[in-house]
Amino acid sequence: MPPRKKALPRPLPEGWIVTDAEKRQWRLGKMIGQGGFGLIYLASPGTGKHDEDEAEFVIKVEYKENGPLFSELKFYQRAAKPADIQKWMQVKRLRFLGIPKYCGHGIVEFDELSYRFMVIERLGKDLQHIFEKQGKMFKNQVVLNLGLKMLHVLEYIHENEYIHGDIKAANILLGFKDSNKLYLADYGLSYRYSPNQIHKKYEERPKKGHNGTIEYTSIDAHKGVAPSRRSDLEILGYCMLHWMCGKLPWEQYLNKPELVLEAKTKLMEKLPESVTQISPHGAKCGEIAKILSLVKKLGYDERPNYHMLQKILLDGLKETQKDFNDFLDFSPVSEVEAHGYCLYNELKPRTTQLLTKKKYAEDECNKLTGSDRQYEDEYLIQQANDDQIEFSWRKWCLLLVFLIILIVIVTLY
Structure with a gap:
């Protein structure tokens, strides 16, 4: 009997050998995680046994009938070719762009069931794990740096006619061997907002409303509107607000999407005061308020001014005497230390x-x-x-x- 669409797949056996579309073989290691519809295994090239602690690849597996992994695969094939990313980095003078490296894909049969798999580079801990471990609050300079790194990724994605659609701490991962590198992963909800350079039309579809992670999803998504570039930027703004303040005004309504929409609409309508009011004592959320204000002014199909958005965060980093390329300090700190200015700057x-x-x-x-x-x-x-x-x-x-x-x-x- 075929599996129910979107069901979590039955685990594949450890040590199983799969062959991708380019005839390369991969050996499955232990399962290290699972998402809404798929499983994640450590992987090594070839058929020989390797040290799992040093495995540099992972394989994501879903039933062939499922959609998220297929969407993610198409994103990597169309918009995230290593050569294109390298060229973009040279043009933008970036040392690094946080998109995982795609390595291969294929279809495998096991126990009379068909599975789709995709191989990407192995990443480290996700930001949500660190956020919760450090008391659900990051330092001011860390939040600004995170936002800036994600803006660079979003600019690249958007220029390739895609949006991410599900930006959140759980989908932002540190590098496996370099914890100062941050990757925006999980493109299962990625979406082509402008196929053939024709932007999707604004259309509210209530039956498809409230899609995505309820805490961060955009106002458009709450209304069932197809996601756009401004949706990604709005989501990033909510994430930064959460990382900076440790809470969001609509947290108590997460089981009531309509109230979440109402609270987000109120926050966006009353900027910048609405952000100031929810900021803890000593917090500096001015940059987040400015970014959300610019997002609010964006038309549905309008290209954002990425340079100006990035500059807002760069200016904030300069005031904290930190640089975009500085090491990300996720060490736990007091609320005042997390958000207060250095006394030297105040004097x-x-x-x-x-x-x-x-x-x-x-x-x-x-x-x-x-x-x-x-x-x-x-x-x-x-x-x-x-x-x-x-x-x-x-x-x-x-x-x-x-x-x-x-x-x-x-x-x-």
Whole structure:
């Protein structure tokens, strides 16, 4: 009897040899995990027995009739060819782009059942495991760095007419032998938003609503709208907010999707105040609020300004005196240490900070042309206004404190 579609497959025996479409043989090791519809095994090339602790590949297995692994396989074949990724990295001057390396695929028969399998490089622990272990809160600079690395991946995916569709900590994994490398994995819900360069039309389909991981899925997905580039960016914004604050405003409604949609809509409508209100004491979520504000303004089929989104996070990293390529420090810290600024930064003369920001912004603007400059100018104008308001507010507060002290002194003497 054929298996029920989308059922979790029966395990294959350890040591089983499978042959991919290129006639390469792979030996299955022990099973190390399972997803919604598939199993994951350690794997080694060839037929000989290998040290499993050093295995550098994994094999994902699903019943042939299932869809997620087929979708993931098509993504790798169409949009994630190693040569294309390498070329992109050279053009963008990136040292690394966090998309797992695809190694092969095939169909195997076992016990009168057909299985589809795909071979990719082995990865390490997932971010969800680390997030929970460290008390469900990451340092400010870690969140900004994570967001920046994921933005680079999303830009590449989107430029190849795909969206990821299910960004979350459980799908972001460290490298197997290099824990400072982060990969966005699991493309089972990946989707071609613009096949043949024709963007999908906006259409609300309530019967298909609330698809994806309920905590992070986009407002469009709640309404049954086909995912788009802005959906991926909205999901990433919610993830960053969770990593920074340790909670989301709709956590108590996860079994009631309509209330989750209502809470997300309210948050997006009242930006940036809505983000500030849920931020713990000392947290700096301004960058997340800015990113979500830009996402809110995006049209359904509009190309995001990735440069500006990345720059927002880069500016935040500069203020924490951290670099995009710095080692990711996932060590547990107190809430204040996680989100508070270094005291040294707070004691810097504010005018010096503003001049530094202005010089950096001018240098960046000189590199831009066309639509990038238009978006950049809007961002810089808003940033300058925010800085000026903050500076004026602090100046008048200090003057008021000085006057109060003066009055007290005169009264006493």
